[in-house]
Amino acid sequence: MGKIAFVFPxxxxxxxxxxxxxxDANIKAKEIFESADRRLGNELSSIIFNGxxxxxxxxxxxxxxxxTTSIALxxxxxxAGIKADYTAGHSLGEYTALVASGAIEFTDAVYxxxxxxxxMEEAVPNGEGTMAAVLGLDRNVLQEITETITNSGDSxxxxxxxxxxxxxxxxxxxxxxxxxxxAKESGAKRVLPLQVSGPFHxxxxxxxxxxxxxxxQEIELNDAAIPVIANVTAxxxxxxxxxxxxxxxQLYSPVLWEDSVEKMIELGVDTFVEIGPGKVLSGLIxxxxxxxxxxxxxDPESCQLVIEALKGEEE
Numbered sequence: 149m150g151k152i153a154f155v156f157p158x159x160x161x162x163x164x165x166x167x168x169x170x171x172d173a174n175i176k177a178k179e180i181f182e183s184a185d186r187r188l189g190n191e192l193s194s195i196i197f198n199g200x201x202x203x204x205x206x207x208x209x210x211x212x213x214x215x216t217t218s219i220a221l222x223x224x225x226x227x228a229g230i231k232a233d234y235t236a237g238h239s240l241g242e243y244t245a246l247v248a249s250g251a252i253e254f255t256d257a258v259y260x261x262x263x264x265x266x267x268m269e270e271a272v273p274n275g276e277g278t279m280a281a282v283l284g285l286d287r288n289v290l291q292e293i294t295e296t297i298t299n300s301g302d303s304x305x306x307x308x309x310x311x312x313x314x315x316x317x318x319x320x321x322x323x324x325x326x327x328x329x330x331a332k333e334s335g336a337k338r339v340l341p342l343q344v345s346g347p348f349h350x351x352x353x354x355x356x357x358x359x360x361x362x363x364x365q366e367i368e369l370n371d372a373a374i375p376v377i378a379n380v381t382a383x384x385x386x387x388x389x390x391x392x393x394x395x396x397x398q399l400y401s402p403v404l405w406e407d408s409v410e411k412m413i414e415l416g417v418d419t420f421v422e423i424g425p426g427k428v429l430s431g432l433i434x435x436x437x438x439x440x441x442x443x444x445x446x447d448p449e450s451c452q453l454v455i456e457a458l459k460g461e462e463e
Contacts, residue, residue: 149461150418151233153377154225154248155433156218156241158403159348161426162210164199166446167217170224171197173448177220180254184216187255188262192216207265207345211240212258218244218424219254221445225423228455232421234384234412236377238429239308239349239403240264242395248423250373251391263363267356268346268399277347279307279318280328284337290315293330297323307349308403311435316342318350349402357399364392382407384415405429409436419461421445421454 171178171193181193195204196213204213218241235245243261246252252260282290287309294304294317304319304327317327324347328339347353369392375384378394382404385391409432412420422429423445430442443454 151412151416152231152419152421152458153234153236153412153417154222154232154245155235155420155422155429156237156244156248157214157422157424157426157429158237158239158241159207159210159214161424161428162204162214163425164201164204165197166213166425167220168197169447170220170451174220174224174227176223176227180220180223181216183255184212184258187258188212207269208262209265211243211261211265214240214424215244215247215257215261219247221423221447221451222248224448224451225421225445225455228459230421230455230458232374234375234377234415234417236408236412237379238405239379239398241424241429242376242379242398244424245376246372246391248374249376251370251376251388253368256367260360260363260367264356264360264399267359268348268353271356272346272352274345276321277319277350277352278321278324279316279342279344279347280324281340281342282315282317282328282331282336282338283340284313285315285331285335287315289334290317290327290331290336293334294319294323294327297326297330302326303351305350306402307347309406310403311406311409311432313337314432314435316349318347319352320347349398349400351400353400357396360399361392361396364395377408377411379403379405379408382411384411405432406436409433413437413440419443419458421458 237245302323304323307318308316369388
């Protein structure tokens, strides 16, 4: 067997009730939810387990909720003695990866992503910015389109490079609309507007990034014990100073997910374990390279199956 990477989902994967089964089955997982509640001074676990979905989906709740659920699931995998050679996360998921790699304490990460969500929500008035998925267009062509439109006065950038033929753009509502139309003219199969509360990973997030820098200076960042593949460079990161700088940049820079997956494969990873709600990342990884193995850990049952499968390969 080659190397193992633990990967963690980002915003959009949240569902009411996620993590409840693992909290009921595992005392350490339950304690993770309780420690998140204590650090934030609210009943985050109640929102996660009981909803309503609209409250859970608010950026300030969704971000700490996904981090907490993923770490509760990770707990069971680690208890079974399964270790990663690399970690990575999609956008918000990068914070979960940093906790898994020992670079940030869990409760500090929960606090940080809660503030991150707050600043992201505040950065652009509602309705002034948006995002859209562009399917079936070459990234260089789309890059040129977004640059031309930005230079003409309507800001829009590439936000998530997810897998071949699936790129999310982000910016002002007008910029995203114009780029979408131009993308269709240039051969994109589809352009799908996304239901988001802001233009994440675009230059419009720079005010949020500056505020967020102060939060990162409040908490303790350590060198990572396991290399983390950073969203903004798709390269392994270990140094705490480097991590801090990249987390600030991550707010207004594209998430290089396709490149990150390719980098991990290049480094010898042939097994990806997605830990957290949903199977979004497993799907994207398979679109980057069909030959790798992907596993998904979402509840006690899937957790047990993955432990058995990975232990079986070690024997």
